[in-house]
Amino acid sequence: MAQKVKLSTIAEALGLSTATVSLALRDSPLVAEATRERIKEEARQSGYIYNRRAASLRTSKSGIVGVCVHDIMNPFYGEILKSIEDELDRHRQTFILCNHYDDLAKQRAFLDTLLQLGADGLILSPAIGTPASDIHLAETNDLPVTLIARTVEGSGVTSFRGDDTYGMSLVVRHLIEEGHRKIALIGGTEQTSTGRDRQRGYQNALEEAGLPVRPEWWIKGPRSRHSGFDAASAFLDLPDRPDAVVCFSDLVALGLMYGLSRAGLRPGVDIAVCGYDDIDEAAIAMPPLTTVSNGQSEVGHRAAGALLARLSGAPAVEQVELIKPELRIRRSSFLKHTGSEPPQS
Amino acid sequence: MAQKVKLSTIAEALGLSTATVSLALRDSPLVAEATRERIKEEARQSGYIYNRRAASLRTSKSGIVGVCVHDIMNPFYGEILKSIEDELDRHRQTFILCNHYDDLAKQRAFLDTLLQLGADGLILSPAIGTPASDIHLAETNDLPVTLIARTVEGSGVTSFRGDDTYGMSLVVRHLIEEGHRKIALIGGTEQTSTGRDRQRGYQNALEEAGLPVRPEWWIKGPRSRHSGFDAASAFLDLPDRPDAVVCFSDLVALGLMYGLSRAGLRPGVDIAVCGYDDIDEAAIAMPPLTTVSNGQSEVGHRAAGALLARLSGAPAVEQVELIKPELRIRRSSFLKHTGSEPPQS
Secondary structure, three states, X not given: OOOOOOHHHHHHHHOOOHHHHHHHXXXXXXXXXXXXXXXXXXXXXXOOOOOHHHHHHHHOOXXXXXXXXXXXXXXXXXXXXXXXXXXXXXXXXXXXXXXXXXXXXXXXXXXXXXXXXXXXXXXXXXOOOOOHHHHHHHHHOOOOEEEEOOOOOOOOOEEEEEOHHHHHHHHHHHHHHOOOOOEEEEOOOOOOHHHHHHHHHHHHHHHHOOOOOOHXXXXXXXXXXXXXXXXXXXHHOOOOOOOEXXXXXXXXXXXXXXXXXXXXXOEOOOEEEEOOEOOHHHHOOOOOOEEEEOOHHHHXXXXXXHHHHHHOOOOOOOEEEEEOOEEEOOHHHOOXXXXXXXXXX | OOOOOOHHHHHHHHOOOHHHHHHHHOOOOOOXXXXXXXXXXXXXXXXXXXXXXXXXXXXXXXXXXEEEEOOOOOHHHHHHHHHHHHHHHHOOOEEEEEEOOOOHHHHHHHHHHHHHHOOOEEEEOOOOOOOHHHHHHHHHOOOOEXXXXXXXXXXXXXXXXXXXXXXXXXXXXXXXXXXXXXXXXXXXXXXXXXXXXXXXXXXXXXXXXXXXXXXXXXXXOOOOHHHHHHHHHXXXXXXXOOOEEEEOOHHHHHHHHHHHHHOOOXXXXXXXXXXXXXXXXXHOOOOOXXXXXXXXXXXXXXXXXXXXXXXXXXXXXXXXXXXXXXXXXXXXXXXXXXXXXOOOO
């Protein structure tokens, strides 16, 4: 390799000051666009590698945003991440990703790393039990935070998520309209705002219709495809077994449908099953899954947009931005003995 | 917040030199372990935030490893990533993740970012068409690279992946032993080493058994669940339609099974379907999916281990480390009219 190309080499070649070259390489609007392009082209051709570390010490901008969620392998988070990625890409921010698996220590270690690197901001779906003080720590150390999917009371920052209570009531009302009176809830936990809100939506819809809420019909815990599969046997053992199930998420519903099928029950024929999130797979599943679109793409875009606004100086505001969910009716929620016709998809 | 705590504050409090404190916070073995622990405890209590950016300019170690794959939402990569994460966590390396979606420009932009940040290394599943020179660029700029899942000839570095040719021949032989003579291959492409190797394994097994290889029975392209689902109609239109299918991946097979079911064909009853990778979902799918375990966990652990060795000074070696795949026989590959008994799982 040739010797290291310096700013001054590029400046000399173009007859410009090193300050102009430096500003142009950081994309400063203080340099005319045509000049910026000429400088960048020269830098590329000469093999100059912009040293962002050195630059970040001068400008206190690292160009790095942290993204931390429960588990990126969950397509719900994956779909949010895709839209965050779109937004950050367009603003030339690199992101560092971390799965916290609801382990507070892992989340804190990541927070420390971001602080140590001088990262610009954090988009966080907070681990169960995250105290507001963890978010205050970031904010006080110039690391603006935007929350997604879950809320932390007293955090002082904005959270973007679906209106889970409303969304869950939509799908439970649909099952009631289809003639179901005994409806189980599978998955979720009281420990997350999402779990509590979805349970509330389930309960609201039952109470509205004058139906009893039976605590033993909430099988708590499952949040993955595998645990949904495992929950099939617990469901089959329920007292006075319901003939309809609404699940905490599509993943749980898809796993449950595998488990029920293995036990000889046909989802959409012998038992109605609904999910939540409307991940890509829901529409092609067998049977296609009735679910609630949870606006993953909108959550991601708006959360990233809000964080970028914070980086440009917008103040922190504690509020919850609710994205309106929509019911997606498909075949899994229809039984052969009910009157209405499932959609042909 | 209190005023910023400096190295000298900690040094004074403990009666040590700032150099000792600095070394201890970087975990240098030059400081006795008990002293290191005492210094770290004091740093924690006083609220000192270690400035890794400033430190990295001094030591040229950023503590960051880049990981770049086609798409982390694909559970095959997700499972590899989990074991990379384990390994890097234990060595206190932070990782930056990037999906390249087989877009060379996106992969290059990420490479530039790593170089600009002064990252320590890169674990890469190279995008289709990656030239060896892109890897040389990284290596010449002190960014050691380890490849996973795919190979780039002439790269000069080590690649960890399953023995795809052997693995695919295992599953095709299984179908032949079950009495199938007409076997389609769905998914993959000649543009990746993985696609070429798996096709070769399919072809080898057919030729060994004296069966013809019919090019029209390879439906190229599908690599996702959705495209596997879409491929069902192309499969149903095949001339002299096969009654067995081996898919490029489990995701393709799982999507195909959804598509075939929707068309009224029962996988494992009317048509034998096999996948490749043995992702978590394969064992609980309906029917459970016959597939090939591709050693994701081993690939991740060994690739991360090899990169860490490079960071400690091990030289670059161009070689392919093949992980031995294993056949996993489940119900999806059995037809009702064949003689043998599917496993009871």
